[in-house]
Amino acid sequence: MPVTWSWSFGPETGAQLNNQMGWGCSTNANSVEPRTTYVYTYSGSAERYSLVTDPAEAVNLPANCFNPEGWVSIPIYMDTTGLSILGANTINIRGNSSGRNIYIQFDGSAAKLYVDNVLKEVTTSLNLFNQWNYFSLKYTMTGSDWGGQLYLNGSPVTAFQQDPQSAEIGGIISFAGKGNGDRVNYFGQVILHNSMADTGEVPRYVTRIQPTVDTSENGTWNPSSGSDNFKVLSGSFDASSFTRCAPSSNGNNVVCQSQNIGTQIGASITAIDGITIHTFSSGTGQNAFAALSDDNLTYAEGVTITPSLSTTSYAFATSGSQPSDNASWTISSNLFLKYEVS
Numbered sequence: 001m002p003v004t005w006s007w008s009f010g011p012e013t014g015a016q017l018n019n020q021m022g023w024g025c026s027t028n029a030n031s032v033e034p035r036t037t038y039v040y041t042y043s044g045s046a047e048r049y050s051l052v053t054d055p056a057e058a059v060n061l062p063a064n065c066f067n068p069e070g071w072v073s074i075p076i077y078m079d080t081t082g083l084s085i086l087g088a089n090t091i092n093i094r095g096n097s098s099g100r101n102i103y104i105q106f107d108g109s110a111a112k113l114y115v116d117n118v119l120k121e122v123t124t125s126l127n128l129f130n131q132w133n134y135f136s137l138k139y140t141m142t143g144s145d146w147g148g149q150l151y152l153n154g155s156p157v158t159a160f161q162q163d164p165q166s167a168e169i170g171g172i173i174s175f176a177g178k179g180n181g182d183r184v185n186y187f188g189q190v191i192l193h194n195s196m197a198d199t200g201e202v203p204r205y206v207t208r209i210q211p212t213v214d215t216s217e218n219g220t221w222n223p224s225s226g227s228d229n230f231k232v233l234s235g236s237f238d239a240s241s242f243t244r245c246a247p248s249s250n251g252n253n254v255v256c257q258s259q260n261i262g263t264q265i266g267a268s269i270t271a272i273d274g275i276t277i278h279t280f281s282s283g284t285g286q287n288a289f290a291a292l293s294d295d296n297l298t299y300a301e302g303v304t305i306t307p308s309l310s311t312t313s314y315a316f317a318t319s320g321s322q323p324s325d326n327a328s329w330t331i332s333s334n335l336f337l338k339y340e341v342s
Contacts, residue, residue, distance in 0.1 A: 002320035003274025022314030024060030040188025055084030071200025078179030095168035120161035211256035219252030253340035262331030272329035
């Protein structure tokens with residue numbers, strides 16, 4: 001599958017990511033915050049953000065996006081000229097059962113690759129500072145051997161290294177900055193793949209696009225303001241902006257369409273490798289899932305969640321191609337976004 005999960009950072013704070021959006025990170029704005037000083041972008045893109053951290057401030061991705069095999073790709077900008085003495089795993093994949101990891105660490109001007117917590121290889125000198133570097137960690141925690149390989153800006157900088165260890169099913173993916181200084185580590189986006197056969201090392205961009213029109217609803221959905229669902233479901237995360245179905249029953253759903261994908265992306269592109277819908281909800285006693293479609297008939301559905309009243313629950317769905325015909329997404333594709341009670 002081309003892409004299983006993708007994230008473009010926005011103005012959401014560390015506190016929002018940690019407390020309401022399924023991530024795990026510091027809630028202190030002096031340690032983790034969104035910024036626009038350095039962004040991983042292209043000509044024509046709408047406003048973009050980076051997530052900026054102090055050294056050694058680990059940021060955990062939502063647990064339900066973990067893959068036991070694939071790629072983790074993150075562009076990183078270190079606005080400094082040196083590394084902190086604090087320990088930091090720049091990209092880390094941790095298995096739940098073993099508690100062990102596949103990760104990379106920076107040391108001087110080199111990167112170290114660890115597989116099953118065992119140092120396997122040290123790269124030659126790299127240009128780590130004051131420029132965007134696209135780091136891609138290929139890995140597997142399946143079978144009887146774990147493996148990992150580091151790529152930088154599309155090219156391998158280590159061999160594929162292995163170490164004996166039992167297979168994992170669940171885990172946590174995280175990243176942390178090693179650059180020395182006050183919030184000097186800029187992370188531009190995150191892309192995940194679930195197969196080592198994918199071209200996860202190829203630099204890509206993740207761009208936020210928004211719902212632009214209501215399509216349908218099953219059940220009665222009441223926006224927190226106004227009369228349009230799409231208006232309260234678009235933009236950056238805001239817990240006070242939502243649509244609500246109460247009481248709700250199985251099959252109740254809300255569908256919006258995202259129009260003019262090319263205009264929202266802001267560039268003429270030839271390929272879209274995947275689209276991820278992100279939803280955040282609360283509720284009680286029922287399950288729900290997110291889904292996306294190109295024809296409003298055939299949907300790619302995400303994993304079912306059970307929302308809670310005490311917190312916001314995260315659900316997503318990704319499709320690497322149009323669900324109706326498996327053709328590639330293009331800027332001319334229709335895109336329908338759905339949240340459904342199940």
